[in-house]
Amino acid sequence: MSFYREMIAAGFGGQGIMLLGQIVAHAAMNEGKNVMWIPSYGPEMRGGTANCSVIVSDGEIASPLVSFPDVLVIMNQPSLTKFVNRLKEGGTLIYNADLVTYDNPRDDINIVKVNANSIALELGNERVANIAVLGVLAEVTDMASADALKETVQEILGAKKAHLLEINMKAFEKGQEVGKQYVAQA
Amino acid sequence: MSNRVLMKGNEAFAEAAVQAGCKYFFGYPITPQNEIPEYMSKRLPEVGGVYLQAESEVAGINMIFGAAGTGFRTLISSSSPGISLMSEGISYIAAAELPCVIINVMRGGPGLGGILPAQSDYFQATKGGGHGDYRLLVLAPGSLQEATEFIMMAFDLTEFYRNPVMILTDGFMGQMMEAVEFKKVKLGYDIPDVKEWAVGYMAERGKRTLLKSLSLDPEVLEQHNQKLQKKYRLMEEKEVRFESANVDDAEIVIAAYGTTARIAKSAVKKLRDQGIKAGIIRPQSLYPFPYKPFSELPESVKHVLVVEMSCGQMVEDVELGVSRKVPVSFYGRCGGMAPSVEEIEQAAKKALG
């Protein structure tokens, strides 16, 4: 079976969900994969939940609609409710434990908790929480390699927000630590 | 590989036009195509072009009429309700035989409808929209890569036929990101020098040009119509484009275009995995419509299923092609809903009984 991975990332508008998905797609493209990123768009973008889907494949990407993802990134409570039962059996859930509680979790999936807001606040800027999550994703999924993801963050920030590069890199590494710990225990 | 860039559909459409040498864009904001005017407003000044935000879609298409009359490459984009407003102007442009490329990033209707993707402007795009006997050459890309290639090709087509070309796509394609590589696409058609008909070359031509659609003499107007019809016949001969897969041994063929064809392709794969012989025909040109693959279906085909993000529009052309040789059924979602892979799978199974 050729490589085909589907991901949904969801949270509040403003949590950097769209960017997170784009970085994953971008990194995978840089690794030679075919990629697709698609946002939910519309009224829900303002204040409500926002989500995007990413598909990474070494073959053709046909349907752009992701019904049952392999990877689910959840940044707020409503998104967990909406998406968690759609995660494929054996899939990986990464959720922001600062804003999300998950009682009675499914036992047929991998569950990775990350206190993304705490990590970001400790570093001094809550807005890098999404990059901390990306660091986790780098370790616990095969959407794209950690190196490619890191390079993409550098590429994207390097162009416009060079002064934020350092804090983002730190957030990414903190996320990686969380991810590595999970992998070690699993 | 290294030339691939990750771009949002709307931005890729715009960049493809720029790379095709289009320097003039007149637009008006409407979701879900806003990234096209936004991109152009930034990009066109870099290439010495003009971006102008019109006061309305009505004004925008008439600015295109004026700009197209100069012989330079022009682009306009909108989404469904905006295209309705432009329809009068499009009819004038077709009648005056001017080249321009129009992108419709469709959303759900009718009326103001919604802002989510749909394919409910098929009739409008392929059967008229505005008044009078005119046609648009309509291309429906199935990926962002194909969209960039179709848009580049569209500028050659519109100049060759001197007829507006519409890129019919939807909110999914406009909003999604994919890796694209901007490859130069040249049709190699013999395109006459614009100085033969465009404004501003009276001295070179030795006479003035009239860019008009009015003919009060019915015989003259009939002749003009016949001239247009001749172009449409030529398009039907030369510009039919489609892609098909797994049709040769298929018992069921799914017909779909654009985003829906992608979803259908995944459904075909799933059906094949289950031993059901499914195939797909994806029209890439909607006008001229590829009737032939439907009139020449192999004996194995027992059923054709048309899937659209509408209440059933392209299905009428498929029925014309199939000509009652096998049953044709329809599955559609609309209003901004998309058919899922699973739904298409079910519809195919139901059709086969």
Added chain:
Amino acid sequence: MPEVKIFERPKCMTDVSTHYCPGCTHGIVHRLVAEAIDEFGIQEKTVGVAPVGCAVLMYNYINTDMYEAAHGRAPAVATGCKRVRPDLTVFTYQGDGDLASIGVAEIVHAANRGENITVIFINNAIYGMTGGQMAPTTLLKQKTTTCPYGRDPKVNGYPIRIAEMLATLEAPGYIARVTVARPKYVIKAKEAIKKAFQTQIEEKGFSLVEVLSTCPTNWGMRPAEALKWLEENMIPYYPLGEFKLPD
């Protein structure tokens, strides 16, 4: 020996009779536009945009490159042309139904952008081509086929003073109202039309000349009566003059 001047057809007018009714002033205004183009020596670099209305066939009379626009959209067509080819002189020629009714959005925004085009606006207070219906510029109490009891402001509002309205905008370079009801006015009208083209040639932005005109056929008057009616009724409501001059 005094210089001999021969009165001739302007170079950029075609050698055909117009379709206009007897006593209609379109012919005079066409001639003034053609003379202005000739005098600037820009025939081959001028593009006209004909409206929908009586002047829809203007392209048969003025011998420059020409578009024929949809109803009311001439300023948008002119905009598209001028933005691509700023080296060309672009003018529209529009009636009151075309410009002041269906095309209000286009004229206001072209003016407001300071679009470097010239607009010749024929105000004869009625729809001519369609047979004498009420125009936005129809005077109060004036009878037309769609206000047979006379225009009532409670039903149809007041006649629009386009020149004054557009002169409130920042961008326009030149806005004037003239008439061709008598030879002395025609001389002034010619000056205004030339100034309008001059404004465009000097890239000083949008220029518009409103020309108070007659429609004897639809007003139901003899040509001479129509000219008198114009002077006595239209000029008091639509004062002549220049409302905006280039800096």
